[in-house]
Amino acid sequence: MGRYVARRLLQMIPVFFGTTFLIFFAVFTLPGDPVRALFGDRRPPQEVIDAIREKYGLDDPFIVQYGKYMSNLFQGDFGVTLQGRDVLDVLSEAWPISIKLAVAAFAIEVIIGIVAGVLAGLRRGSFIDNLVLVSTTIVVSLPIFVIGFTVALLIGLPLARNGILPSSGVGGGWRSYVLPGFVLASVSLAYLARLTRSSLSENLRSDYVRTATAKGLPRSRVVIRHTLRNSLIPVVTLLGVDLGVLMGGAIVTESIFNIPGIGRTIFQGIQNQEGSLVVGITTVLVLIYLFATLLVDVLYALLDPRIRYD
Amino acid sequence: MTDYRATQERDRGQAPGAVSPAPGTGGTDASAVTPGVTTYPAAIAGGEVGGRPSSLASDAWADLRRKPLFWLSASFILLMAVVAIRPQLFTGQDPYECDLLNSVKRPSSGHWFGYDIQGCDYYTRVIYGARPSISIGILVTIMSVIIALVLGALAGYYGGWVDTLVSRSADIFLGIPFLLGAIVFLNAFERRGVWVVALALTVLGWMTLARLMRSSVIQARDMDYVSAARALGASDTRILVRHILPNAVTPLIVYATVTIGIIISAEATLSFLNVGLQLPSISWGLQIQDAQFRFESDPHLLLFPSLFLSLTVLSFMVLGDVVRDAFDPKLR
Numbered sequence: 001m002g003r004y005v006a007r008r009l010l011q012m013i014p015v016f017f018g019t020t021f022l023i024f025f026a027v028f029t030l031p032g033d034p035v036r037a038l039f040g041d042r043r044p045p046q047e048v049i050d051a052i053r054e055k056y057g058l059d060d061p062f063i064v065q066y067g068k069y070m071s072n073l074f075q076g077d078f079g080v081t082l083q084g085r086d087v088l089d090v091l092s093e094a095w096p097i098s099i100k101l102a103v104a105a106f107a108i109e110v111i112i113g114i115v116a117g118v119l120a121g122l123r124r125g126s127f128i129d130n131l132v133l134v135s136t137t138i139v140v141s142l143p144i145f146v147i148g149f150t151v152a153l154l155i156g157l158p159l160a161r162n163g164i165l166p167s168s169g170v171g172g173g174w175r176s177y178v179l180p181g182f183v184l185a186s187v188s189l190a191y192l193a194r195l196t197r198s199s200l201s202e203n204l205r206s207d208y209v210r211t212a213t214a215k216g217l218p219r220s221r222v223v224i225r226h227t228l229r230n231s232l233i234p235v236v237t238l239l240g241v242d243l244g245v246l247m248g249g250a251i252v253t254e255s256i257f258n259i260p261g262i263g264r265t266i267f268q269g270i271q272n273q274e275g276s277l278v279v280g281i282t283t284v285l286v287l288i289y290l291f292a293t294l295l296v297d298v299l300y301a302l303l304d305p306r307i308r309y310d
Numbered sequence: 311m312t313d314y315r316a317t318q319e320r321d322r323g324q325a326p327g328a329v330s331p332a333p334g335t336g337g338t339d340a341s342a343v344t345p346g347v348t349t350y351p352a353a354i355a356g357g358e359v360g361g362r363p364s365s366l367a368s369d370a371w372a373d374l375r376r377k378p379l380f381w382l383s384a385s386f387i388l389l390m391a392v393v394a395i396r397p398q399l400f401t402g403q404d405p406y407e408c409d410l411l412n413s414v415k416r417p418s419s420g421h422w423f424g425y426d427i428q429g430c431d432y433y434t435r436v437i438y439g440a441r442p443s444i445s446i447g448i449l450v451t452i453m454s455v456i457i458a459l460v461l462g463a464l465a466g467y468y469g470g471w472v473d474t475l476v477s478r479s480a481d482i483f484l485g486i487p488f489l490l491g492a493i494v495f496l497n498a499f500e501r502r503g504v505w506v507v508a509l510a511l512t513v514l515g516w517m518t519l520a521r522l523m524r525s526s527v528i529q530a531r532d533m534d535y536v537s538a539a540r541a542l543g544a545s546d547t548r549i550l551v552r553h554i555l556p557n558a559v560t561p562l563i564v565y566a567t568v569t570i571g572i573i574i575s576a577e578a579t580l581s582f583l584n585v586g587l588q589l590p591s592i593s594w595g596l597q598i599q600d601a602q603f604r605f606e607s608d609p610h611l612l613l614f615p616s617l618f619l620s621l622t623v624l625s626f627m628v629l630g631d632v633v634r635d636a637f638d639p640k641l642r
Binding site: 011014015016018019022023026027137138140141142143144145146149150153245247249251252255266267270271273278282285286289290 | 478479481482483485486487489490491493494495497498571575576578579582583584585598602609612616619620623624627628631
């Protein structure tokens with residue numbers, strides 16, 4: 001196991017550099033000129049442009065820019081935005097909000113997803129099973145912004161009118177995160193329910209379940225202690241992949257519900273051609289993503305002794 | 311988002327296409343050492359094979375034929391394909407012929423979908439919106455399938471450094487969250503047409519298909535019929551093209567169907583975020599973007615493009631699902 005983790009960590013290094021290089025390439029070889037974007041319609045004097053280009057190293061060859069950026073990054077310097085703010089400052093302001101949103105989404109996803117999956121998996125072919133199948137297929141097929149608008153329009157507005165839940169922003173404490181969390185969770189929730197369902201109903205036919213039933217154990221114990229614990233193992237792998245989906249979904253969800261988190265920050269950064277902001281956030285996201293994938297793979301082996309990596 | 315299905319496929323343990331079909335009929339020029347292989351393409355095309363409906367593909371077809379969901383999704387896709395190819399068949403109007411006097415008029419008997427903000431007939435706009443969405447979905451899928459076929463087959467068959475190179479490159483691209491990467495890449499282009507969007511989505515989306523192909527080639531590589539062909543002196547190219555590919559390609563095709571749906575959805579999301587197609591292109595994503603701030607006053611502007619978009623994506627997903635189930639011997 002230790003050797004496996006070490007090997008994975010080593011493999012992560014080229015992947016990390018490759019991925020950040022790609023992002024850096026896409027961001028900093030933009031045809032658009034960030035300095036001009038900074039001044040909008042007005043044309044600044046050439047000296048000002050030169051000074052700014054000099055300050056941000058925009059005239060260096062691409063590979064030099066990348067090298068400089070990376071070496072600064074490892075010293076904890078994420079660079080400054082074109083407005084002169086420290087990228088880490090911007091990040092530390094947006095993180096807590098996005099993390100709250102992600103936690104809300106994750107909780108909703110796990111609770112509803114697993115319950116729906118278990119109900120469907122226990123009675124294949126029943127009404128609940130079909131309901132879960134149909135609704136998850138629909139949710140998976142709907143683009144997340146369509147789900148977002150549907151929820152905001154059909155559920156958010158009436159609730160906001162009655163003062164139950166705020167329909168946008170983060171001014172209302174934890175209540176502000178309920179609807180966006182629900183939207184953000186929707187797609188993953190559907191996949192989770194389906195995976196739980198198929199995994200559970202497959203395991204219900206296995207020998208150890210028959211043995212447990214034959215021993216005279218009550219059904220609740222057979223299902224919860226024996227079947228469910230085994231069925232949730234593949235679910236763990238899904239949760240790791242989820243993180244990437246949550247990141248992508250956050251961009252859309254935070255835009256729709258007007259939440260000043262990482263997703264909206266990075267999207268605005270991209271649109272304003274804030275290169276260092278975009279690369280900074282993306283680098284952090286990529287790191288999280290890589291470590292989460294590793295964690296899931298390790299967890300998978302720990303939970304299921306049949307899986308051995310070495 | 312694309313990763314999920316791959317996870318599921320992996321968790322099933324066994325790719326559906328990797329199971330070798332029953333012995334072939336020898337009706338074509340089948341050599342004795344390649345049972346099943348030669349009948350396979352024929353079986354996909356025709357269903358029944360020489361009166362012996364025992365191959366995987368003909369079983370799958372027999373299974374599919376009885377499924378209403380298959381017919382529903384397939385016919386909706388066919389309908390949308392016709393709409394995308396010849397929108398003129400469905401509307402007599404020019405989508406660019408607009409009259410501001412008609413701005414945001416509600417649906418009426420003459421104009422079922424009402425008018426948009428510029429006063430264009432909304433039904434016509436929605437109909438013409440099918441082409442860019444569906445072409446991007448299909449273009450990206452075709453390009454990704456080609457990349458996946460080549461890279462996946464080489465990596466799976468030869469292993470070694472080829473495999474390392476392909477797998478690590480896939481890892482690098484998978485390290486970028488799909489939507490985030492697409493926004494960053496597309497924002498680099500000032501003019502974004504169908505091809506630019508399609509290329510960006512292909513660059514970021516080929517990995518799942520390539521991994522799928524690689525694993526099913528690895529499974530097919532160790533089959534007895536491959537050893538038999540090699541013992542008879544077949545070259546690597548011949549083994550790969552004639553023996554392995556036909557047996558390994560099914561999961562790829564099935565997942566490609568789902569991919570079309572995912573890509574159409576991604577294109578709409580990108581256009582909605584203003585980094586996909588641009589005006590004056592007509593696209594469902596752009597229409598929804600246009601309508602987003604008026605959803606309280608004019609919900610019909612949001613409803614119709616969303617409906618068409620969702621139904622199209624849904625159809626591709628459902629079709630992929632039923633076809634996969636039909637080809638998965640474990641579910642029989």
